[in-house]
Amino acid sequence: MWGLNLTALELTAADRVVRSEQCLSTEVDSETVLMSVESGCYGGLDDIGSDIWRRLEKPVSVAELCDGLASEYEADHATIEADVLVFLRGLLQKHMIEIVPG
Amino acid sequence: MSSSSVDFSDFRLCGWRVRSELSLPEDLAWVGPEQPVDIDIRLGKVPDALIDAVQVTPFLQVAGNGDCRLEVSAAGRYLVRQGREVIVQPAPGATSAEVHVFLLGTVFGLLCHQRGLFPLHASCVRIGDGAVAFCGTSGAGKSTLAASLVRRGHALVSDDVTAIDIGAARGPLVLPAMPRMRLWRDALEALAVPREVLTRDRIELEKYALPVSGIGQFLAEPLPLRAIFLLRSEKAPGLDGASLMPAMEAVALLTGQIYRRRHAEAMGRRSELFQGAARIASSVPVRRLTRQLDLGRLDEVAAMVEELVGL
Amino acid sequence: MTGLSLLCSYPKSGNTWLRAVLVEIAGGDGSLQLRDGLPFRVLPARRYFDDLMGADSSDLTMAETDAARAAYCRAVAKSPDLPRIWKVHDCFHAPQPNTEPPFPPDALAAVVYIVRDPRDVAVSFAHHLNKSVDEAIAKMADETTRMALGRAGLRTQLPQHLSTWSDHVESWLDAPGLNLHLMRYEDMIEHPAEVFGKAVRFLGFDCDDAKLGRALAACRFDVLQAREAQEGFRECPPDVGNFFRRGIAGGWRDSLTVEQERCIVAQHGRVMRRLGYLP
Numbered sequence: 001m002w003g004l005n006l007t008a009l010e011l012t013a014a015d016r017v018v019r020s021e022q023c024l025s026t027e028v029d030s031e032t033v034l035m036s037v038e039s040g041c042y043g044g045l046d047d048i049g050s051d052i053w054r055r056l057e058k059p060v061s062v063a064e065l066c067d068g069l070a071s072e073y074e075a076d077h078a079t080i081e082a083d084v085l086v087f088l089r090g091l092l093q094k095h096m097i098e099i100v101p102g
Numbered sequence: 103m104s105s106s107s108v109d110f111s112d113f114r115l116c117g118w119r120v121r122s123e124l125s126l127p128e129d130l131a132w133v134g135p136e137q138p139v140d141i142d143i144r145l146g147k148v149p150d151a152l153i154d155a156v157q158v159t160p161f162l163q164v165a166g167n168g169d170c171r172l173e174v175s176a177a178g179r180y181l182v183r184q185g186r187e188v189i190v191q192p193a194p195g196a197t198s199a200e201v202h203v204f205l206l207g208t209v210f211g212l213l214c215h216q217r218g219l220f221p222l223h224a225s226c227v228r229i230g231d232g233a234v235a236f237c238g239t240s241g242a243g244k245s246t247l248a249a250s251l252v253r254r255g256h257a258l259v260s261d262d263v264t265a266i267d268i269g270a271a272r273g274p275l276v277l278p279a280m281p282r283m284r285l286w287r288d289a290l291e292a293l294a295v296p297r298e299v300l301t302r303d304r305i306e307l308e309k310y311a312l313p314v315s316g317i318g319q320f321l322a323e324p325l326p327l328r329a330i331f332l333l334r335s336e337k338a339p340g341l342d343g344a345s346l347m348p349a350m351e352a353v354a355l356l357t358g359q360i361y362r363r364r365h366a367e368a369m370g371r372r373s374e375l376f377q378g379a380a381r382i383a384s385s386v387p388v389r390r391l392t393r394q395l396d397l398g399r400l401d402e403v404a405a406m407v408e409e410l411v412g413l
Numbered sequence: 414m415t416g417l418s419l420l421c422s423y424p425k426s427g428n429t430w431l432r433a434v435l436v437e438i439a440g441g442d443g444s445l446q447l448r449d450g451l452p453f454r455v456l457p458a459r460r461y462f463d464d465l466m467g468a469d470s471s472d473l474t475m476a477e478t479d480a481a482r483a484a485y486c487r488a489v490a491k492s493p494d495l496p497r498i499w500k501v502h503d504c505f506h507a508p509q510p511n512t513e514p515p516f517p518p519d520a521l522a523a524v525v526y527i528v529r530d531p532r533d534v535a536v537s538f539a540h541h542l543n544k545s546v547d548e549a550i551a552k553m554a555d556e557t558t559r560m561a562l563g564r565a566g567l568r569t570q571l572p573q574h575l576s577t578w579s580d581h582v583e584s585w586l587d588a589p590g591l592n593l594h595l596m597r598y599e600d601m602i603e604h605p606a607e608v609f610g611k612a613v614r615f616l617g618f619d620c621d622d623a624k625l626g627r628a629l630a631a632c633r634f635d636v637l638q639a640r641e642a643q644e645g646f647r648e649c650p651p652d653v654g655n656f657f658r659r660g661i662a663g664g665w666r667d668s669l670t671v672e673q674e675r676c677i678v679a680q681h682g683r684v685m686r687r688l689g690y691l692p
Contacts, residue, residue: 024373026380028349033383035357035376040494044350159488160481162467174468174477203472240459240471241569262469288566306474308565338645365467395651 005039008093013066013081016100017088018059023096025053038095048073052087059100062088112139115210116219116265116277117324124190124205125198129281129313141186141213143205148179148191157368162208164368170212176304177201180209185216199303199311206280211263211361215369219277220266220378221361224330226259226276227251228321229411232328233276235264236391237359242333243395246289250400251407252318253293258283259321263361266327268378273385274327281320283312292397293317329411330356330388335395342403344389344410352383416522417490418616420453421501423553423581424560425537426529427598428500429648429656430632434609435498437628438620445631447640450647456499457482457515457571461489471567478571479508482515490520497522498616502560505584508574518590525612526585529598530690531578531681532665532674543652546673553578554680579684597688599662605629634660 011017019025022037032050034043045053051072055065066081073080091097112132113120119132122143152171155163163171170182177200178192188209192201214221224235225248236244245261252258260279267275285293287308290300299316303309314320331344332355347355356379360366366375382388389410393403420435422428432453436445445451459470462478465488470478489495506514516524531553539549552558556577561570575581586595594615600608606625613620620628630636638657641649649656665674678685685691 024376026353026377028353028380028383031349033350033353033380035354037372038493042350042354044348159466159468160484172467174473176474176477204468207469207472208467239569240463240469241567286566304472304474306476307472309471309567337647337649337651362467364464 005093005095008089011062011085011089011092011099013062013085016059016061016102017056017065017092017097018100019053019056020096020098034091034096036095041094041096043091043094043096049087052084056097108144114322115141116214116279118213118217124192124201126205127202127280127282127313129315141188143188143190146189146191148173148181148189157365162362162365164365168216168369170216170365170369172204172208172212174204177204180204182209182212182216185213185218188213199301203303207262208362210279212365214263214265215362215366215371218269218374220268220274220375220382222264222266222356223262223359223361224264225261225283226264228257228259228325229408230328230413231325232411233259233264233325234329234331234407234411235276235327236331236333237355238333242335243289244333245283245285246293246397246400247333247403247407249283249285249289249293249312249317250404252283252314254401254404254408255318257319257321258314259325266378266382267324268381270324270326272326274382275324276327277324278320278322281314281322283314284309285312286310288397292400327382327386330382330386331391331407331410332359332388334390334392336392337394339394339396342393342406344391344406347388347390349383352388353379355388356382414491414493415497416520417456417486418498418523418525419456419501419516419521420498420525420527421505421585422527422529423534423575423578424502425534425541427527427596427601428502430601430634430637430660431525431527431596431609431612432500433632433637434628435613435616435618437631438613438618438624442624442627442631446644447637447646448644452496453498453500454496455570455573456486456489456501457503457573459567459569459571461485461495462571465489465492470571475572476509479515479574480512482507482571483513483517486516487520502575503573504576504581505588506576508557508576514588518588521591523616524585524591524593525596525615526582526593527596527598527601528582528688530662530665531685532669532677532690533598533662534578535673535677536665536668537658540658541650541653541656543650546669550673550676550680553677556580577680579681582684582688602660602662 024035026033032045032053066084070077070080108123110121110123113122113126113130114132118140119137120141121139123145124143152163152165154166156166157164172180176193177196181189211221224237225244226233226235227248236247238244259276261283265277300310300312303311360375420428420431432451433445436451462470462485466481503515535549539546554577558575560573561568562572596612610625641655641657646656
């Protein structure tokens with residue numbers, strides 16, 4: 001709809017993603033607040049969301065990202081992957097992250 | 103051109119010493135210790151357009167180096183440079199009141215941006231020992247609520263544009279602006295302000311400048327920002343209330359309420375202002391204040407605000 | 414950047430009903446709420462005008478804001494963070510002669526124009542303005558009529574030039590260069606699935622019949638009325654009891670006097686004939 005990336009739902013574990021340069025981030029108390037210049041959307045990230053955001057500073061494949069999280073949080077890979085994909089699709093939809101081609 | 107051949111006076115705005123060839127309202131006259139001049143306002147020719155404009159509207163142009171050109175054809179042209187110089191070319195037949203409207207509004211806001219301050223589109227009063235700011239869409243009633251609080255004995259800090267120094271040592275600090283408010287006829291009638299003290303700025307508009315001495319006091323010293331309210335009107339009665347905003351919403355609100363935001367972004371301030379909004383949201387509670395928009399209930403709403411701030 | 418899509422109409426012609434259905438379709442089942450007002454808001458709003466134009470519209474005269482409307486529309490169309498779909502009540506052409514229309518076609522992707530029998534509009538308009546039917550009829554025939562004029566106090570919307578009802582209709586229908594789709598209120602009532610379906614697809618929404626059916630059910634007039642009674646409707650003017658009042662076609666027959674009906678037909682007969690409201 002209004003300025004959103006509607007192909008976001010197609011994101012898979014094989015894709016590589018990175019923070020969008022057009023997305024600003026800042027800390028308020030212990031939360032990370034994001035603002036996408038392109039979509040005008042804001043997002044607030046809790047602890048885990050903020051951790052994932054930190055890991056998106058450089059391009060990383062979704063699968064690699066999930067590996068890192070699974071070992072850090074001692075949770076099973078399948079659950080992490082499902083949750084992370086939902087989370088990343090949301091960020092992608094609002095132009096806060098981008099898919100890196102290749 | 104030597105300045106000694108030109109008539110000028112000194113004025114105070116946000117603690118800046120402003121040397122102006124254009125006469126400004128008396129209530130802004132500089133009193134105080136010697137201080138170098140911060141800003142010069144001169145009369146002069148302003149070009150038809152900025153050559154390297156990166157953003158252009160029918161009223162405002164922003165250049166790559168942050169210089170701004172404002173024009174309202176009935177009032178005049180204003181060139182605002184580097185936060186240190188303003189050149190004003192009044193339109194033929196413009197009254198000083200008309201020229202002041204845009205000088206003390208948009209030009210003031212642009213100077214704030216050029217000088218690294220955080221101007222919020224808000225009215226602000228002192229309640230207790232801190233500054234309380236009211237944001238909201240144009241027409242939401244910020245000035246009217248501020249005026250009713252001033253009438254109840256709380257000093258005015260600023261009306262319409264609230265200049266905040268984000269980097270101040272002890273947290274966001276509000277700098278006092280002008281000891282005057284601008285209000286519409288319906289609000290002035292509800293506040294029972296005597297006609298004699300009012301100046302009508304533009305003949306076509308029922309909007310008036312009110313020196314705050316007409317209803318209360320002005321605070322001339324900087325003050326820590328203690329609370330922010332976003333005004334929202336409600337149609338039905340009995341639904342007055344306030345709710346605290348979570349961090350993300352507060353940052354979004356504050357960013358959205360920056361005075362002349364898009365033009366400041368064209369000046370390259372986007373990231374800095376976003377960080378500034380986060381600083382404010384970290385240390386100042388931001389609340390949504392909902393009340394029935396009813397000029398007959400000004401005192402009730404003012405009392406609710408006093409209570410919320412902890413007075 | 415895609416241009417703007419406008420939902421245009423003379424006031425009280427079914428614009429809000431269309432917006433409500435679009436909310437359910439765009440936002441998903443059950444997303445409609447009335448309390449805070451609907452999305453797809455009125456385009457000439459001060460908050461966006463001031464922000465984009467760099468001047469406080471509350472310090473500008475009506476002539477000055479009128480003159481900047483075309484530039485404002487283009488600026489909204491160019492801002493990726495602003496919505497694409499807006500409600501409009503202004504007539505198409507500018508109030509002053511030889512001035513660019515407030516809605517330059519190069520900034521627009523699509524226009525849905527909703528029209529309603531002016532005899533029903535008159536009755537509904539009178540109620541909305543809290544005035545007599547005769548006063549409403551006079552306004553509809555007055556080319557200087559504006560919405561949100563607000564002289565003594567500041568309104569959150571800019572004053573909108575309506576012109577006469579006839580001029581309003583013709584200005585949009587005959588405007589060159591527009592991708593325009595016409596809807597009649599009476600057809601919306603008579604054949605909702607077909608008429609709303611066409612409009613929704615025209616605006617580029619992907620919508621199957623089942624989804625449209627659910628949206629129409631959620632926005633049935635009696636449902637909206639009941640919801641307004643319960644949660645209030647922000648867009649209803651403060652001194653007016655309820656926004657969703659009758660929602661029928663032809664109600665004018667038991668509201669207008671013979672004289673009033675004759676007056677409207679005399680003033681707007683040509684356009685009424687064009688739209689099929691008169692034989």
